Amino acid sequence: AQTVTQSQPEMSVQEAETVTLSCTYDTSESDYYLFWYKQPPSRQMILVIRQEAYKQQNATENRFSVNFQKAAKSFSLKISDSQLGDAAMYFCAVYNFNKFYFGSGTKLNVKP
Amino acid sequence: DAGVTQSPTHLIKTRGQQVTLRCSPKSGHDTVSWYQQALGQGPQFIFQYYEEEERQRGNFPDRFSGHQFPNYSSELNVNALLLGDSALYLCASTHWRRTGELFFGEGSRLTVL
Numbered sequence: 001a002q003t004v005t006q007s008q009p010e011m012s013v014q015e016a017e018t019v020t021l022s023c024t025y026d027t028s029e030s031d032y033y034l035f036w037y038k039q040p041p042s043r044q045m046i047l048v049i050r051q052e053a054y055k056q057q058n059a060t061e062n063r064f065s066v067n068f069q070k071a072a073k074s075f076s077l078k079i080s081d082s083q084l085g086d087a088a089m090y091f092c093a094v095y096n097f098n099k100f101y102f103g104s105g106t107k108l109n110v111k112p
Numbered sequence: 113d114a115g116v117t118q119s120p121t122h123l124i125k126t127r128g129q130q131v132t133l134r135c136s137p138k139s140g141h142d143t144v145s146w147y148q149q150a151l152g153q154g155p156q157f158i159f160q161y162y163e164e165e166e167r168q169r170g171n172f173p174d175r176f177s178g179h180q181f182p183n184y185s186s187e188l189n190v191n192a193l194l195l196g197d198s199a200l201y202l203c204a205s206t207h208w209r210r211t212g213e214l215f216f217g218e219g220s221r222l223t224v225l
Contacts (some may be wrong), residue, residue, distance in 0.1 A: 102154030
């Protein structure tokens with residue numbers, strides 16, 4: 001079984017500051033993908049960033065970047081220059097064999 | 113270009129009833145997956161359809177069944193509803209050959225009384 005753990009149920013960040021969301025996972029597979037999805041109050045899940053496990057270089061997407069530590073099975077998301085629109089639930093996910101396994105999510109609050 | 117669309121957005125059922133939820137995938141996508149998201153939890157994989165066949169299934173009982181039509185749209189059916197089936201049901205679509213590129217709909221909120 002594959003499990004994804006997000007140990008921070010809720011976090012807060014001041015607008016324009018940086019915040020890091022943590023994620024650890026457990027898989028016995030060598031070929032997999034990692035994702036961060038954002039779910040605003042409107043409910044639609046939106047892809048934030050993805051990382052192929054075979055790539056050592058950490059993925060970046062504008063203000064979003066990851067710290068991927070394969071040996072430690074850790075996949076954290078850093079949001080720089082936080083904006084009010086970043087407020088949402090953030091889900092970490094592992095993808096393997098056409099299945100997604102999601103964590104329980106971290107609620108991010110952004111303070112003006 | 114319409115994204116993933118789901119219907120209905122909200123519905124209320126009583127225990128023992130049956131429900132059908134519908135999903136139209138994003139244009140160009142041929143694979144549909146269904147997820148159950150309980151309140152305060154992450155989505156849980158139910159099953160995936162490709163070429164009108166169930167290709168993968170999560171840890172859900174046989175009360176949960178599905179179908180995919182030739183136009184790639186899909187239905188999720190739940191029989192003998194239980195209170196614990198109350199959740200947001202998310203449909204996601206992708207192209208079979210594009211690894212992990214999932215696009216989600218806004219979901220159908222099911223309440224079982």
